[in-house]
Amino acid sequence: MTTVQTGFxxxxxxxxxxxxxxxxxAYNVGGKGLTTADMVPFVPKEKRGLNFxxxxxxxxxEKALNGEVDDRYPKRDGVDFYHRYxxxxxxxxxxGFKAFRLSINWARIFPNGDxxxxxxxxxxxxxxxxxxxxxxxxxxxxxLSHYETPLALTRKYNGWYSxxxxxxxxxxxxxxxxxxxxxxxxxxxxxxxxxxxxxxYTGGGVLVDKLPNQTxxxxxxxxxxxxxxxxxxxxxxxxxxxxxxxxxxxLARGQTYPVTNNPEDVLLAQHYxxxxxxxxxxxxxxxYPSFMNRYFAENNIVxxxxxxxxxxxKQYPVDYVSLSYYMSKSVASNSEDYEQVSGNLTTYAVKNKxxxxxDWGWQIDxxxxxxxxxxxxxxxxxPLFVVENGLGAYDTVEEDGSIHDTYRIDYLKKHIEQMxxxxxxxxxxxxxxxxxxxxxxxxxxxxxxKRYGFIYVDQDDEGNGTLNRFKKDSFEWYKQVIATNGxxx
Ligand code: BGP
Numbered sequence: 001m002t003t004v005q006t007g008f009x010x011x012x013x014x015x016x017x018x019x020x021x022x023x024x025x026a027y028n029v030g031g032k033g034l035t036t037a038d039m040v041p042f043v044p045k046e047k048r049g050l051n052f053x054x055x056x057x058x059x060x061x062e063k064a065l066n067g068e069v070d071d072r073y074p075k076r077d078g079v080d081f082y083h084r085y086x087x088x089x090x091x092x093x094x095x096g097f098k099a100f101r102l103s104i105n106w107a108r109i110f111p112n113g114d115x116x117x118x119x120x121x122x123x124x125x126x127x128x129x130x131x132x133x134x135x136x137x138x139x140x141x142x143x144l145s146h147y148e149t150p151l152a153l154t155r156k157y158n159g160w161y162s163x164x165x166x167x168x169x170x171x172x173x174x175x176x177x178x179x180x181x182x183x184x185x186x187x188x189x190x191x192x193x194x195x196x197x198x199x200x201y202t203g204g205g206v207l208v209d210k211l212p213n214q215t216x217x218x219x220x221x222x223x224x225x226x227x228x229x230x231x232x233x234x235x236x237x238x239x240x241x242x243x244x245x246x247x248x249x250x251l252a253r254g255q256t257y258p259v260t261n262n263p264e265d266v267l268l269a270q271h272y273x274x275x276x277x278x279x280x281x282x283x284x285x286x287x288y289p290s291f292m293n294r295y296f297a298e299n300n301i302v303x304x305x306x307x308x309x310x311x312x313x314k315q316y317p318v319d320y321v322s323l324s325y326y327m328s329k330s331v332a333s334n335s336e337d338y339e340q341v342s343g344n345l346t347t348y349a350v351k352n353k354x355x356x357x358x359d360w361g362w363q364i365d366x367x368x369x370x371x372x373x374x375x376x377x378x379x380x381x382x383p384l385f386v387v388e389n390g391l392g393a394y395d396t397v398e399e400d401g402s403i404h405d406t407y408r409i410d411y412l413k414k415h416i417e418q419m420x421x422x423x424x425x426x427x428x429x430x431x432x433x434x435x436x437x438x439x440x441x442x443x444x445x446x447x448x449x450k451r452y453g454f455i456y457v458d459q460d461d462e463g464n465g466t467l468n469r470f471k472k473d474s475f476e477w478y479k480q481v482i483a484t485n486g487x488x489x
Pocket of ligand 1: 388444
């Protein structure tokens, strides 16, 4: 008899997700080297366009290192998780977290990326974090690379544009797989691997200005190829070191809709969906999908591969597919006839009249998550894991210290409802880690005021504040969601 799933599976991994560069702070403590994230300047809102992409130049980096420019670098300070992880993890445990997604900062382990031996001090910090999680029975979900390329590798090799990074990354991963063999089962290789096309600096520590004779796209696809090969090699390694390890890829996903049923629009939307899903296609099917051949040819993109690369991709596919989901987007073949809105790591998107937007112009679309999950599951037949989702919003602290974030509860509730529907429709979904369970520095805007948390952190955009933590209304709400395994929303 066929059974229909009636709700979230019993062992569903509820929790929250962060990235080292956005929470830890302590950027020069414990022997840590600089990373690309430590050099991202603060760009005020009025100077950011709709599809603002972090674009750091080699000249800027050298000037910053020489102290000739001193822009604010909010990510350097994070929210001091480095020193307050015990308090923060205790709060996660109080909400009943089953899982906590974090990234390990590569430059804490190998400060220059290519050091002969790992930094013990760096490893000991993560030992303490994992021990703390273990104390509460919280499963760590560990991202190996979340926009934290060691700056030294950017200066020396131009980041992931160079193949040299492959063995260095493998060595870094091997160090972690061995050390945390008994504590970490779930690994993610590259966060939002499709970030590369949007911002090669953020995604791969690549300085486009150093390659003036190539298009940004050509550079990005070459760097991406190196990350695909590295991802496959570390997947192999993880399984050799621990046969029970589960290794996933990670994609910033947002369903792309045609703005009308004009076949031109429908084709365009399909094209953008394919260009996005191509990244997960490579990780799951172990080969570049055939539609990319025409795309590469028409855009004069030539990827330098080495003998054996194709076999590596083919032999070591991922165990599961993880994704971030914040919004959907719509595209139009005649886009000039429509209002432009913020897209999801692509060059343009148009207003969908059926959807509201966040204060940052992201189109809120809970049903889009269900559509995406069904689509991806049909395409891959692999377990899916929503490792980021949430609403960046301005919060107001009342006089008594309470924070009534009903808008956040509403956003999360509607997304979880649609996830549940997808599960009932047969999607094998293993977990949900809401983005930024504690307020952190925004990735795209470096703002503190773009808050996602269930836990409020007293710090403003200028870096002033006590850094004290407060529970928002969403804290109790999420606790209830987890306690009832998503039945009470
Ligand atoms: C994803 C990133 C996160 C993150 C989140 C929210 O793209 O993986 O690092 O911060 O989006 O984005 P933002 O911080 O720009 O609001």
